[in-house]
Amino acid sequence: MLTFVQRNDFMTHGIINLSVVPIRAEASDKAEMVTQGLFGDLITVLEVQKPWVKVKILDDSYEGWMDYKQFFPLLEEDFVRYQKNKKYFLGEYITFAFNENRVPITLPLGVQLPFYQNNEFQLGEKYQIEADIISDIQPKDCVVELAHLYLNTPYLWGGKSIFGIDCSGFTQQVYKMCGIIIPRDAFQQAELGTPLSFIEEAEPGDLAFFDNEEGHIIHVGIVLSENRIIHAHGKVRIDHLDHSGIFNAEFKKHTHKLRVIKKIIE
Numbered sequence: 549m550l551t552f553v554q555r556n557d558f559m560t561h562g563i564i565n566l567s568v569v570p571i572r573a574e575a576s577d578k579a580e581m582v583t584q585g586l587f588g589d590l591i592t593v594l595e596v597q598k599p600w601v602k603v604k605i606l607d608d609s610y611e612g613w614m615d616y617k618q619f620f621p622l623l624e625e626d627f628v629r630y631q632k633n634k635k636y637f638l639g640e641y642i643t644f645a646f647n648e649n650r651v652p653i654t655l656p657l658g659v660q661l662p663f664y665q666n667n668e669f670q671l672g673e674k675y676q677i678e679a680d681i682i683s684d685i686q687p688k689d690c691v692v693e694l695a696h697l698y699l700n701t702p703y704l705w706g707g708k709s710i711f712g713i714d715c716s717g718f719t720q721q722v723y724k725m726c727g728i729i730i731p732r733d734a735f736q737q738a739e740l741g742t743p744l745s746f747i748e749e750a751e752p753g754d755l756a757f758f759d760n761e762e763g764h765i766i767h768v769g770i771v772l773s774e775n776r777i778i779h780a781h782g783k784v785r786i787d788h789l790d791h792s793g794i795f796n797a798e799f800k801k802h803t804h805k806l807r808v809i810k811k812i813i814e
Contacts, residue, residue, distance in 0.1 A: 559596075560593050562592075562603070563591070563671065565618075567587050567653065567659070568585075568587075569585045570584055572614070574613060575613040576600075581705065583605070583610050584708045585614060585619070586656070587656075588661060589660065590607075590630060591614075599616045600614070601616050608731050608732040630663075635660055636682070637724075638655050639682040641656070641657050642656050645676060646676050655677070656709045688726075692778075694725050695778045700783050701713050701780070703780050703781065703782050708720070714780055715769065716732060718780045722770065728812065734766065735765040737757070737810075747791055750809045753771065755769070755770060755771070756771050758804035760805075767804050771809065772786065775790060791806065
């Protein structure tokens with residue numbers, strides 16, 4: 549079990565213990581939300597300016613400011629032990645977990661459950677949960693299957709959850725649930741994998757990247773069968789993919805210019 553640690557100015561490690569929390573560019577509620585921390589995410593504390601802390605998310609090294617009260621400090625030995633533990637992710641849209649006093653916590657799709665075993669996980673205290681659970685590295689088909697669970701999730705800049713998600717947060721979360729850690733931003737993700745010479749070589753689960761007029765990668769989506777793509781644009785949606793890019797049938801025009809398709813999972 550992860551041990552409760554009192555918050556102080558010298559804490560160095562922690563875990564997100566709420567469903568979704570904003571991570572901001574500056575120590576202010578008015579600052580841009582650059583990403584989110586999800587329940588079960590590990591963080592390193594870089595700086596304390598009460599009521600804010602600057603943190604680095606372990607999985608992708610993304611940095612930002614979050615509320616001092618929205619995480620659970622960890623001892624270093626627990627921080628290390630949790631990293632080595634087998635990973636379990638919530639595999640359904642949303643559910644509730646209950647502690648021994650039947651106090652609920654809301655958990656959205658894709659959150660990691662600390663030390664999960666037999667419908668129970670531990671975070672300072674034991675929680676009971678009855679839900680579909682995903683564990684271990686999944687086959688490539690898992691990417692497509694899990695991506696569909698996010699359909700119609702509203703677009704949210706910096707978002708990573710079923711309540712709101714951006715394009716690269718979407719691809720990152722889907723791959724993470726399949727056991728593959730990729731960076732947070734689209735341009736970083738585009739540095740991974742093997743480039744494909746022709747769109748016909750693409751397979752479901754590959755990542756397609758799109759650029760702007762300056763040549764900067766600004767968008768990413770997951771390739772589906774039959775020249776389709778699932779991506780976050782206004783909402784998580786499925787559109788047609790061709791040599792030019794993404795064609796939106798609703799607006800009857802291309803919305804994104806194709807730069808490259810990368811095979812991340814061989």
